[in-house]
Amino acid sequence: MTYPGSGGQWQPNDPNQQGPGGYPQQGYGQQPGYPQQGGYPQQGGYPQTGPQPPQGGYPQTGPQGFQQPQTGPQGFQQPYGQPNFGGLGGEPPKKRGKGPIIGAIAAVVVVALGVGATIFVLNRSGSDQAGQDNPTQAATNLVNSLSQGDVLGVLESLTPAESALLVDFNSRTTERLKELKVYKEDADPNKLHGASVEATNLKYDEQGAEKVNDHLTITKLIGGTVSLRSDVSELPLTEEFMDAAFPDGMVSTEPTDEKVDIAEVVKESGEPIRIATVKVDDKWYPSLFYTVADYALLESGEEWPSEPIANNGAGSAEEAVEEMVQASINADVERVIELLPPDEMGALHDAGPVLVEAAGRPSPAPVEVTSLETDSAAAETGGMRVTLKEVEVRAEGQTFRVVKDGDCYTAEAEGETQQLCAADMAKEIGGTDMPADVRQALANLASGMLKNTGVVATEFDGKWYVSPLRTYSELGLTALSDLTPEDVLALVSMG
Template sequence: MSYPGSGGPWQPNDPNQPGSGPVPAQPQQPGYPQQGAYPQSGGFPQQPGYQQPAGYEQGYGYGAAPPAPKKKGKGPIIGSIAAVLVIAVGVAATVFMLNRGGDDPAGEASPTEAATNLVNSLSQGDVLGVLESLTPAESALMVDFNAKSTERLKELNIYKDDADPNKLHGATIEAKNLKYDEAAAEKVNDHLTITKLVGGTVGVRTDMTELPFTEEFLDAAFPDGVMAKESTNEEVDIADVVKETGEPVRIATVNVDGEWYPSLFYTVADYALLEADKEWPAESIANNGADDAEGAVREMVEASIGADVERIIELLPPDEMGALHDAGPALLEEMGTPPAAEGVEITTLETEVTDAESGGQKVLLSNLELTVEGETVKVSRDGDCYTVEAQGRTQPMCADDLSTEMGDSTMSPEMQQALTNLASGMMKNTGVVVTEFDGKWYVSPLRTYTELGLSAISELTAEDVFALIEAQ
């Protein structure tokens, strides 16, 4: 299958999805680009009692509303409607993402049909239809991770054994009499068209009590019960929103192999450009990957140190991150020339490669040596321990050490063990995920982030989860 010269995601997060949300702060992989440097995908299981990592903004993982233009104070309204219509509410309300198998996603003959198919699937509570309506790259990003995390949450006694990832839980969505202004559709290029929704109604009902948590988890996490205020019931008239904001609801659609698909990530990019009062650039940033997985990581590190944003975008997967390739020139114009990290040079970067749970290859750090303003710094990894040598001193950091830093002297032995297991999973398995496309290798920030989520819970037990809850 071929993709447009670019085609892919910014992956939103679901603030209402129990499989996503706050996660513990994580140790930065030495020598690798900071997590906050890239668009991030959320959606991995909530670790009770911890906060979002620095640089992570709630609302930009699976299912969050794309940023809406701030006109006449109605940004939140149009944002919520756009969320419903580009799977944001559909996936936001979905507790699990479907582990889709079998046929490839089926596209539509026109951009309007593609957008309508998505909305109809949402209204029917058809998670399969929702995922199959998205671009193949976007579906692939969601499916494997959510299948694995759903099963893991069952093992941790957070989800019930009969929790069904094929069903829409905790929400009912109903769209009626949708109307598009086809004459106003914006054809950006040969593979991207922005459709305009101008009429109809969208109703959304959410109910926390319908989410498939186990009784044990609910009793521990919500000792006072799930409050009724966690449920909502709202209907919005799209024509009223258009009248009040002066903007139709925009849904980006992408042509892949001659068929049209609504794209969550292109829609987010479209709203970001609209917010910045910029148009889609006439030219895209080229796809220019590395010859192998380790080379992609090395080149990404070097580009990050040199603040070479264009090279960073070139090294992002064209199927997953096509929206950023297409919008990249506008981003570069907005950023100007950021300063490089002066006096920093990598002299040694040794890595090992394993299969990533989230798909692709995971590149793990073995040894790193760099000079920083004339000083040599060495970092090495052995299992769940890192050793840093600098200025004549050697400092080891293992899972036990990190768990002590995360907790305090008053924590129980059970809490100490839970934090140690959490830290061990991250420190053993944290790496950069790289994928192959047309014979070249690209760094996938979205798969890297979801891989981090799987790593964070890889060593946890059900007893650990409840120890973390009880400590709050």
């Protein structure tokens, strides 16, 4: 398999370019490529009794609202994992106690992805992108939108690629969860429900802002106050869903309040709160995922590389997926990053050289893909969804073949054949003694996933790239595609 040549001109909307110009895979200790559980938020929009949000990384934001602090007096878990760049940098650095503002921002955006049934977001309705003239204004605009409970404003203040990804996905998720009778029909899509954030008297160290390159500047917040309040009673979940999820009532519905003095946080940690801002088309935007990448590098004692990993996409969506598979088998970290969308995952392109160095020279997997056939169709999350038709693999002298037929997969190996269908998965998950309605719900859930699960590729400047974020979002939407309102009630009742 041959790959297109590296390099080429930087594109005007590419945050990696050397002129006017985005997100990393969360947790730099993971192998880049496809998202893993605990890295990107799980989709589906259910509270604690449904599909669960990840247990690490971002603050948990289900019906409980913003959780009480577990580590440090500031009250928010770090919005990033504890990275380990392959052991680079000697002893693990001391964990820094920063994170209140970033934690709040992360909480809002994660909830907007459908994790906690707290934020409801629809499409931007053609409104202008909220770019600012300088990095400080961009960071301030984000925090001010939080203070106003303006979820749409929060998402639109992010980089265009981040904003489009979050807003478009939530448009579909929100409507689907209304159809499933999880959300009330009158839920306000543009407001923050169940929690509020208020920021006052914000102060930045503008002289100390770090200009990483001509499209990335790290702003530094050093003063002000952030107040947070959560109230479970304000969550616009339907009575039917709440009765099924909490038949004995919720343990506590009392509102919680917390106030964070940013100057005290900075004093205790010894460092300001960092918010990464990115320049795109002569305007500045705060970037959630560049911020996550910045903290990951900081925690590991690494600096932003001087040069990014080039954008080097494929000629079609199918080719992009095939080349990603081959690069993963070859343990070619640089090629994997080249095939990631430069707009959505610009931070990973910028930080990529550190990952490549940390990976060293890993050995290719002892696997050969001898045949791979795929189908493609428009993805709900944008781009093209590439699904498996048939794959043949040789490993350790044996040949394995998998064929997809509807919601069934047939595997052949060493002369034996085994089939897995949605009904089989339902039995494996719930056992043979589960109630009939639960068995049907699990079968419908598995059917939606097995029929439509694939890898999403997006086009950027005439080339195709594999999008882990849209792939993961698509998985959440397809999992809901065959469910009914009765299925949801059966599943949460079982939970």
